[in-house]
Amino acid sequence: MRTKIAIIGGSGIYEMDALEEAAWITVDSPWGKPSDAILTGVLDGVDMAFLPRHGRGHVHSPTDVPYRANIDALKRIGVTDIISVSACGSFREALAPGDFVIVDQFIDRTFARPKSFFGSGCVAHVSVAHPTCDRLSDACAQAGRDAGITIHRGGTYLAMEGPQFSSQAESNLYRQWGCDVIGMTNMPEAKLAREAEICYASVAMITDYDSWHPDHGAVDVSEVIKTLQGNGTKARDLVARLPQILGAARTPCPHGCDRALEFAVMTAPDKRDPDLVAKLDAVAGRVL
Template identity: 65%
Template sequence: MTKTYLGIIGGSGLYGIDGLQDSIWQSMTTPRGAPSDQILTGRLDGLPLAFLPRHGRGHVHAPDTIPYRANIDALKQLGVTDVLSISACGSFRDEMAPGHFVLVDQYLDRTKGRAPSFFGTGCVAHVSLAHPACDRLTDSVATACTKAEIKAHRGGTYLAMEGPQFSSLAESRLYRDTLGCDVIGMTAMPEARLAREAELCYLTVAMITDYDSWHPDHGAVSITDIIATAHSNAGQARALIRALPSALNTSRDPCSDGCDRALDHAILTAPAHRDPALVTKLGTIAGRIL
């Protein structure tokens, strides 16, 4: 039986973990380069945990320069089984207010120019993303939100935009009214795609900071207001993390959603035609299959 090892990718405003025992910041290298920062590892009430600040401490990476592949590869190298991605987002719904959290279950990807896969020419793979969020992990996080007294909405569609600018009013209305999205952010893609290829259970917790630009009573997005709400949300995120050890099973059966077996029938390139250099790069990600 696999032991749960939780990886947390922290977004804007969340750059560390309180109360981590035997903690150490460690440097990592991967075939895709270095991750966003060193990774903080330790145990939280007995739960093995690895924390990676997505933008780097001091917020040095823009959404389009984050080394997404290196981040996921590094967490997989450490033995992480579950990834909780915490991300600041805007809301398209009145009822999903600033200060609330959304446990995302679907994505609409409008990013461009970001490497979307670990695979490619010489080793082709197609994984299913019909249900990109892990239900088992969502159950545990929903329980932890209740324990931490956080207002959380279970389910929502995340519009991943390129950034770094915020939406125009026309874009905001399109995403809300025509595409039916619930929240908007800049970093969940290709992160969710890569986590599935790495056979990791994954969930985005969207921390709402604003109403984007569609809301008639709130006007354009204000970075000052976003930062103030992000700091408040970070406190709630820390409370959520503290509640996770009692909500997560430290020992787990194979994932009921099949996240940990996503590559079982995904690799199409015949062994004799696989690029040895790419196969080497895929050692951590797809070693179970290759």
């Protein structure tokens, strides 16, 4: 089996001169239209796919990102590993703007988004006790260090609904909960990747201190954008190193991410909704 790495993030990450055989492709999904076409190509002998999470030109709000269509489309083109790259606020003094955090836990506070491919007619329960893949996260950490980025391995990501930033009271509450960063897009993305049996890692690019910090006050969007531009260059450097670390030959995930549905489907075969089962052909065809 061949490795195929997908990067979900901002468009600046995809401007890589070394990407060979680059082509934008349209992928149809029974879960709706993905955020955008997918840029595919080869980097250092490894197949790559780049999906603009918000669409080129930033047309989708965090709530309206078609998360299910995105993950389904990536599964359909053979993606084995997803790296999420996203801008986040920091709840810790030591996690400074410009630093990257390799997230390993989430608290999901989103409430207006479909969170599963499964439902009435085909019920399934997957474990997200460890929602990111350690193997893939280690590769991202190594790539970041090799690129000279200040990388923090491990952290809890508070996923908020948005699109507004936090109130100061919310920011202080999330700090008390033990959260490290805050963002609006990694949920339900990580849960859906697990249901689709795709390894998932999250790279949080710190842009600000949210609204808790006594010396920084509210989030300044102009400062966020300025930091984002610098982070985009760092993110490209990180991504460029991943193919050599992960390699073109794919072996089974040692943590079982690619076998998450092994015992997850609960609905008896004769009770399954054929229409839903048909929509699940890419995501769960292996077990259905």
